[in-house]
Amino acid sequence: MSQSIVEVKDVTFSRGNRVIYKNMSFSVPRGKITAIMGPSGIGKTTMLRLIGGQLRPDSGDITFQGTSVPAMSRADLYHARKQMSMLFQSGALFTDMSVFDNVAFPLREHTQLSEDLIRLVVLMKLQAVGLRGARDLMPSELSGGMARRAALARAIALDPELIMYDEPFAGQDPISMGVLVRMIKSLNEVLGLSSLIVTHDVTEVLSIADHVVIIAEQGVIGSGTPEQMLAHSSPLVQQFLQGLADGPVPFHFNAAPYEEELLSGGTQ
Amino acid sequence: MNTRKIEILVGLFVALGVAAFVMLAMKVANAGISGNGETYTLQAKFDNIGSLKTRAPIKVGGVVIGRVDGIQIHPEEFVPVVSMSIDKTYECQFSDTTSVSILTSGILGEQYLGISPVIASDSAKQSCLGNEVVNQDEMDLDDLFGVESKALKNGDLITDTKSALVLEELIGQFLFNQGSE
Amino acid sequence: MIDLLQKLGHKTLSRFASIGRATQMLLGALLNVPNLRKGTPLLIKQLYMVGHQSLLIIMVSGLFIGMVLALQGYTVLVGYGAEDSLGPLVALSLLRELGPVVTALLFAGRAGSALTAEIGLMKATEQLSSLEMMAVDPLKRVVAPRFWAGFISMPLLALIFSAVAILGAHLVGVDWLGVDSGSFWSIMQSQVSLQQDIMNGLIKSFVFALIVTWIALYKGYDCIPTSEGISKATTETVVHSSLAVLGFDFVLTAVMFSS
Numbered sequence A: 001m002s003q004s005i006v007e008v009k010d011v012t013f014s015r016g017n018r019v020i021y022k023n024m025s026f027s028v029p030r031g032k033i034t035a036i037m038g039p040s041g042i043g044k045t046t047m048l049r050l051i052g053g054q055l056r057p058d059s060g061d062i063t064f065q066g067t068s069v070p071a072m073s074r075a076d077l078y079h080a081r082k083q084m085s086m087l088f089q090s091g092a093l094f095t096d097m098s099v100f101d102n103v104a105f106p107l108r109e110h111t112q113l114s115e116d117l118i119r120l121v122v123l124m125k126l127q128a129v130g131l132r133g134a135r136d137l138m139p140s141e142l143s144g145g146m147a148r149r150a151a152l153a154r155a156i157a158l159d160p161e162l163i164m165y166d167e168p169f170a171g172q173d174p175i176s177m178g179v180l181v182r183m184i185k186s187l188n189e190v191l192g193l194s195s196l197i198v199t200h201d202v203t204e205v206l207s208i209a210d211h212v213v214i215i216a217e218q219g220v221i222g223s224g225t226p227e228q229m230l231a232h233s234s235p236l237v238q239q240f241l242q243g244l245a246d247g248p249v250p251f252h253f254n255a256a257p258y259e260e261e262l263l264s265g266g267t268q
Numbered sequence B: 001m002n003t004r005k006i007e008i009l010v011g012l013f014v015a016l017g018v019a020a021f022v023m024l025a026m027k028v029a030n031a032g033i034s035g036n037g038e039t040y041t042l043q044a045k046f047d048n049i050g051s052l053k054t055r056a057p058i059k060v061g062g063v064v065i066g067r068v069d070g071i072q073i074h075p076e077e078f079v080p081v082v083s084m085s086i087d088k089t090y091e092c093q094f095s096d097t098t099s100v101s102i103l104t105s106g107i108l109g110e111q112y113l114g115i116s117p118v119i120a121s122d123s124a125k126q127s128c129l130g131n132e133v134v135n136q137d138e139m140d141l142d143d144l145f146g147v148e149s150k151a152l153k154n155g156d157l158i159t160d161t162k163s164a165l166v167l168e169e170l171i172g173q174f175l176f177n178q179g180s181e
Numbered sequence C: 001m002i003d004l005l006q007k008l009g010h011k012t013l014s015r016f017a018s019i020g021r022a023t024q025m026l027l028g029a030l031l032n033v034p035n036l037r038k039g040t041p042l043l044i045k046q047l048y049m050v051g052h053q054s055l056l057i058i059m060v061s062g063l064f065i066g067m068v069l070a071l072q073g074y075t076v077l078v079g080y081g082a083e084d085s086l087g088p089l090v091a092l093s094l095l096r097e098l099g100p101v102v103t104a105l106l107f108a109g110r111a112g113s114a115l116t117a118e119i120g121l122m123k124a125t126e127q128l129s130s131l132e133m134m135a136v137d138p139l140k141r142v143v144a145p146r147f148w149a150g151f152i153s154m155p156l157l158a159l160i161f162s163a164v165a166i167l168g169a170h171l172v173g174v175d176w177l178g179v180d181s182g183s184f185w186s187i188m189q190s191q192v193s194l195q196q197d198i199m200n201g202l203i204k205s206f207v208f209a210l211i212v213t214w215i216a217l218y219k220g221y222d223c224i225p226t227s228e229g230i231s232k233a234t235t236e237t238v239v240h241s242s243l244a245v246l247g248f249d250f251v252l253t254a255v256m257f258s259s
Helices: A044-051 A074-081 A099-110 A115-128 A144-155 A174-191 A202-208 A226-230 A235-242 A257-263 B003-028 B122-128 B167-180 C002-030 C036-080 C083-124 C127-133 C138-176 C181-191 C194-221 C227-257
Strands: A004-015 A018-029 A033-037 A059-064 A084-087 A162-166 A194-199 A211-216 A219-224 B039-045 B057-060 B063-073 B080-087 B099-104 B111-116 B160-162
Touching: A004 A044, A004 A194, A018 A044, A018 A059, A018 A194, A018 A211, A018 A219, A033 A044, A033 A174, A033 A202, A044 A059, A044 A162, A044 A194, A074 A084, A084 A144, A084 C127, A099 A115, A099 A144, A115 A144, A144 A174, A174 A194, A174 A202, A194 A202, A202 A226, A202 A235, A211 A226, A211 A235, A219 A226, A219 A235, A226 A235, B003 C036, B003 C083, B003 C138, B003 C181, B003 C194, C002 C138, C002 C194, C036 C083, C036 C138, C083 C127, C083 C138, C083 C181, C083 C194, C083 C227, C127 C138, C138 C181, C138 C194, C194 C227
Parallel strands: A033 A194, A033 A211, A084 A162, A162 A194, B057 B111, B099 B160
Antiparallel strands: A004 A018, A004 A059, A211 A219, B039 B080, B057 B063, B063 B080, B099 B111
16 A cells, blocks of 8 residues: 555646646645645635545546546445545534434445444444534534534544545634644544645644645645744745735735735735 | 324325325216226217217216217218217117217206117127127017117217207297298 | 627526536436435435425415305306306316416425525535535435425325315305305216316326426525525525426416317
């Protein structure tokens, strides 16, 4: 088996006339936590959908465990998706089922386990995210953080090889953010899986990531360990990591030259 | 909402739908004759059918036994030919001397076909049904007149018909008779 | 001028594209081997949501429409001394036209809009994507049971509608206006045919069920996943399916009852 679980090679993807990625390449090492970071609006979620096979790149290849995702047949794709799971930004819990049924859902769909066994597995997974007591609640009765944890329990129900997190920290209070950060870290260690986190919460993710990929301007602008990244020479990387208001990524979107001139040289 | 309750309510809903269908079929439409039973077809030639319509009832002594299936013009004789679909149980029961007339229910009512049946002889019935006629010795009443009668089966033509009474013709006739007196 | 033509052409093409997507969706949902063990509970749940939940509005509307028909029919018929024909008048207009059509319109408003909004929200909250990422086809899991539920429910609802309406007409015509009960039923029976009227009405109802459920599901599945997009899709479901039902009703009536 190769070192990396997901390999993105020379991918170009555009939506309509807008080019989102141009010849982008990076890899996600097996058994590690990889963070994809970048300013909002550059299509980080799109990346996850490409890896999950929901979208197809215009050119280039994406491999999951050595097989090409865009070239997979529908059946193969569905088979591969049982080994990866995705935690959506909103949690995407099924609103018409209780927390318990939500977590049991992938088990009931894809395994022939008896109800007793399913109950056991679900309670284990809920215990792992600390929501065993909330199993009979409906998703509408959960707070945002709890919903995300419940969704996490559902994502690990089938013991996947790879979990993709789409903005797991967005809109969380510091406590639930801390809980999630610790949980992602410990799940990765305990279950021995690979994690791919898409986020722009720099400090949280740098504390747990083993590998960081920063995307901007239609491609990868830097990758490496968090330490390497912090010491990176590119001004773009520095602007992003330090959260500076202006720099290579301008504060003003498509502004008139006169205004840009007025504000230039203020920060860098 | 638990599953069991939903199952019961859905069962109730489906049962209600089926009950509605049964009620419509039995009480609103007369399922006995008009539709699901098997039928056979007879033809009848008329001079004038008045305002007879397709789907008009065909009655024997006021009891509906079938419906008018279609009305065409005979391609050579240019007279209307009515095809009647009649309950299968009456096949091979009527003799070919049976007469059909177009009648009106009430003054403003619909027109319908009335059949005055002549019951076919036993031998005619048997031969119509395709059975071998065994007993040829006994003469039937019909045969006394020297005509061999047959029973009516699918596709046969009834020749003895009385056309519809058209009001204008009736009045014309009445006035003509008055005038000649 | 050229600009206008271009716009028109563009609009036509996108219409075709959306018809294509709708067909793709329906085929994707229906062309598969149904799994009875997993599918039946889903279908039952949707029959409850789509069918049973629409029962009340169908029955109440049916009752009132039957009563109004009897009242209006009576005032006209009594002028010709033909009030005995109230039964067939009510029964035929209900079974052939009003039953299937009004049921379809009410169904579009009650269940169709709910289907669109539900699926649209599932799309907006990424539930559909999440199903797909869990290797569960949302067409089979979400769209197919809803489609079948709508397809089964609407003819049943139309039958219930007609039956209740005829009872309502009986209530007004016989119990209130004094039409003879015997002739009400017997003339109705002699005029209404199981095959011609009830069966054709049922066929209409099946066609309308297909149209309304299909439009509702497609609008939800294809909507722009924002609150604005969902509200637009819901409105479109009601408008498009009502218009489609009325249009197809004319075509079907022309085919079935003009001989």
